[in-house]
Amino acid sequence: MPAAPKPLSILVIDENRLRASIIEAGLREAGYDNLTVVHDVTGIARRISEIEPDVIVIDLENPNRDMLENMFQLSRAVKRPIAMFVDRSDSASIEAAVDAGVSAYVVDGLKQDRVKPILDMAISRFNAFSRMARELDEARSELENRKLVDRAKGILMATRGLSEPQAYALLRKTAMNQNRKISEIAESLITAAGLLAPPEEES
Amino acid sequence: MADTHQITAGFMPLLDSATLIAAKEKGFADAEGVDLTLVRETSWANIRDRLAVGHFQVAHMLAPMPIACNLGLTPLAVPTIVPMALGLGGNAITVSNALWAEMSAVGATADFNPATAGRALKDVVRRRMVGSKPSLRFAVVHPYSGHNYELRYWLAACGINPVRDIEIIIVPPPLMLDALASGTIDGYCVGEPWNTAAALLGRGHIATVKAALWRSSPEKVLGAGARWANENPDALSALLRALCKASQWCGDIRNRDDLAEIIAEKTYLAKPIDWLLPALRGGLPAGSGEIVSVADFFVPFAKAATFPWKSHALWFYSQMVRWGQAIHGAEHTRLARETYRPDLYRAALKPLGVALPVANAKVEGALTAETPVGSSGASLTLGPDGFFDGGLFDPDRLDDYIERQKV
Numbered sequence: 001m002p003a004a005p006k007p008l009s010i011l012v013i014d015e016n017r018l019r020a021s022i023i024e025a026g027l028r029e030a031g032y033d034n035l036t037v038v039h040d041v042t043g044i045a046r047r048i049s050e051i052e053p054d055v056i057v058i059d060l061e062n063p064n065r066d067m068l069e070n071m072f073q074l075s076r077a078v079k080r081p082i083a084m085f086v087d088r089s090d091s092a093s094i095e096a097a098v099d100a101g102v103s104a105y106v107v108d109g110l111k112q113d114r115v116k117p118i119l120d121m122a123i124s125r126f127n128a129f130s131r132m133a134r135e136l137d138e139a140r141s142e143l144e145n146r147k148l149v150d151r152a153k154g155i156l157m158a159t160r161g162l163s164e165p166q167a168y169a170l171l172r173k174t175a176m177n178q179n180r181k182i183s184e185i186a187e188s189l190i191t192a193a194g195l196l197a198p199p200e201e202e203s
Numbered sequence: 204m205a206d207t208h209q210i211t212a213g214f215m216p217l218l219d220s221a222t223l224i225a226a227k228e229k230g231f232a233d234a235e236g237v238d239l240t241l242v243r244e245t246s247w248a249n250i251r252d253r254l255a256v257g258h259f260q261v262a263h264m265l266a267p268m269p270i271a272c273n274l275g276l277t278p279l280a281v282p283t284i285v286p287m288a289l290g291l292g293g294n295a296i297t298v299s300n301a302l303w304a305e306m307s308a309v310g311a312t313a314d315f316n317p318a319t320a321g322r323a324l325k326d327v328v329r330r331r332m333v334g335s336k337p338s339l340r341f342a343v344v345h346p347y348s349g350h351n352y353e354l355r356y357w358l359a360a361c362g363i364n365p366v367r368d369i370e371i372i373i374v375p376p377p378l379m380l381d382a383l384a385s386g387t388i389d390g391y392c393v394g395e396p397w398n399t400a401a402a403l404l405g406r407g408h409i410a411t412v413k414a415a416l417w418r419s420s421p422e423k424v425l426g427a428g429a430r431w432a433n434e435n436p437d438a439l440s441a442l443l444r445a446l447c448k449a450s451q452w453c454g455d456i457r458n459r460d461d462l463a464e465i466i467a468e469k470t471y472l473a474k475p476i477d478w479l480l481p482a483l484r485g486g487l488p489a490g491s492g493e494i495v496s497v498a499d500f501f502v503p504f505a506k507a508a509t510f511p512w513k514s515h516a517l518w519f520y521s522q523m524v525r526w527g528q529a530i531h532g533a534e535h536t537r538l539a540r541e542t543y544r545p546d547l548y549r550a551a552l553k554p555l556g557v558a559l560p561v562a563n564a565k566v567e568g569a570l571t572a573e574t575p576v577g578s579s580g581a582s583l584t585l586g587p588d589g590f591f592d593g594g595l596f597d598p599d600r601l602d603d604y605i606e607r608q609k610v
Contacts, residue, residue: 060246060249060252062245062246063246063375063377063378064246064375064378065245065249066246066247066248066344066345066373067372067373067374069248069277069278070345070346070372070373071373073346091256094255094256094279095256095257098252098253098255098256103248103252105278
C-alpha cells in the first residue's frame with residue numbers, strides 16, 4: 001500500500017490580520033496543520049526557503065504580488081517552481097478566487113484534487129470576511145445616519161418649535177416627496193442650518 | 204444615439220494613466236457613447252488576472268505585459284491585444300543620496316546625461332567589487348516592463364553587466380521611496396510621480412530619464428482581452444476614439460494644470476499636485492534643488508504617441524530574449540508582432556482625421572531630428588527618437604539585433 005501523501009505545507013500571506021486569522025482557523029479545522037501565516041513580506045524570500053510551501057495563498061490587495069510572482073519564477077530561494085494555483089482550464093475556480101479577492105500559487109506537479117479543497121476553503125473564508133466587513137460598514141453608516149437624523153430633529157425642534165414626533169414626521173414627509181433618503185434630508189438640513197447660523201465670534 | 208458601451212478599465216495610479224482618466228473626466232468617453240468605469244489596482248498581477256476573468260475589458264498595462272501573456276510567460280494569462288499605446292516616455296532612474304554622492308564624486312552631473320551617469324556608476328560598481336563590498340541593488344516594478352528593459356539597456360551599454368555586476372529586484376511603485384530611504388535598494392527605474400517625489404522629499408537623486416535613454420520610446424499601452432475585442436468591435440472602436448481625443452487634450456500644454464488637478468484626486472492617484480506638475484511641464488527636480496528640463500519627457504499624443512508600432516512590440520520581445528525570459532523563434536516572433544494591432548487603431552480613428560502612420564513598423568533610433576513621415580489624415584512628424592548609445596533597431600533584422608545584443 002502506498003504511504004499516505006505528506007501533509008501539504010501552506011503559507012498564507014495577508015496583511016489583514018483579522019482576515020488571516022479567519023483563513024487560518026478554517027484551514028486548521030479542515031486538518032491542514034502545516035500552516036504558516038505571514039503579515040509582512042519583509043524577508044519573505046528567506047521564509048519561503050525555510051518553509052518550502054507547497055501552496056501559497058495571498059490576497060489580491062497586496063501590492064507585492066508582482067514581486068512575489070517574480071520571486072516564484074526566478075529566485076534561488078524557491079527550490080521548486082511555483083505556478084498559479086489552479087489548472088488553467090478550471091476557469092470557474094479562477095473566477096471564484098479573483099471574485100473573492102484571493103490568489104494562490106502551488107509548486108509544479110501537485111495534483112489538483114489535493115489543492116482544490118484549500119482553494120475552496122480560502123475562497124469561502126475570503127467571501128465570509130468581505131460579507132462581515134460589508135455588514136460592519138452598513139452598521140456603522142446606519143449609526144451615522146441615526147445621529148444625523150437626531151441632529152436634524154433637534155434643529156427643527158429648536159427653530160420651529162416642533163415636538164420630536166412632529167420633527168421626525170416632517171423629515172420623513174420631505175424625504176418621501178423628494179424621493180430621497182431621510183438621512184440625506186437630515187444632512188442637507190444640518191448643512192443649511194450651519195450656513196444660516198450667525199457667525200461664531202472670532203476670539 | 205446607438206447603445207451605450209459599458210467598459211470597465213483597470214489602471215495603476217501612475218501619471219501615464221492620465222489618458223484613461225481624462226477620457227472619463229473630460230467627457231470624451233461619454234461623447235463616444237462609452238460608459239467608462241475606471242478601477243484603481245494595486246498590482247500589475249491584479250490587472251492581468253482581472254482582465255483574464257473578465258472583470259476588466261481593457262486595462263492600462265506595461266507595454267511588454269500583453270506580449271508576455273501571449274507568449275505564455277505569466278500565470279493566468281489570456282490572449283491580449285494592444286490596439287493603442289498610452290503615450291511615450293515618462294520614466295526615470297533615481298538613485299539614493301548616498302549612491303549619488305559616490306557617482307558625482309566620479310563625474311556624474313545633474314543633467315540626466317545617461318552616458319556620464321552610466322560611466323560614473325560603472326566606476327562605483329568597479330570600486331565596490333575591488334573593495335569586496337556587496338553589489339548594488341536596483342528595483343524595477345515588474346519583470347516584463349519598459350523599466351526593467353531600459354534599466355538593463357542603460358547598464359549594459361555603459362559596460363555594467365545587469366546580471367552579474369548588480370542585483371535587480373521587483374518593488375511596487377508606492378514602496379520604492381521607503382525602500383530607497385531605508386537602504387534596501389540603491390536605485391530604481393519607475394514611472395512618475397515616483398522620481399519627482401523622491402527628489403522633492405530629498406530621498407533620492409534622479410540620475411537619468413527614459414527620454415534621454417531612448418527618446419520617444421514606448422511605455423504603457425491599452426491592453427484589451429482578445430476575445431472581448433473580437434466580439435465587441437464597435438465598443439472597442441468607440442473607446443479608441445475617446446482615448447485618442449483624451450490624449451490630444453492631455454498633450455495640450457494649456458490643459459496641464461487642469462490635468463494635474465484631475466489625476467491628483469483621491470479616486471485616481473491621490474497624490475499632491477506638486478508631484479505631478481514637473482513631469483507634465485517637462486522640467487524635473489534632480490534632487491539637489493535644480494530643475495532639469497527634458498525634451499519629450501512624457502508625450503501623450505504628439506508624434507503618433509498612441510500608435511501601436513509593431514517595431515515597439517518586437518523591440519520588447521528582443522529584450523525578453525536578451526535577458527533570458529523568452530526563447531527566440533519564429534512562432535514567438537509572430538506572437539509578439541501580432542500582439543500589437545495598428546489595423547484596429549487605424550480603422551477606429553480614421554473618422555477623426557488625425558494623423559495615421561502609413562507604416563506598421565519603423566527603424567527605431569533612426570531619426571536624429573523631427574522628420575515628416577507618410578501619413579493619412581493630418582500630417583505627421585516623428586522623432587528625434589535616438590537611443591543614447593547610437594543603437595538602431597531594425598525590426599526586419601531582428602535576428603541580427605538579438606545576436607549583437609548578447610551580453
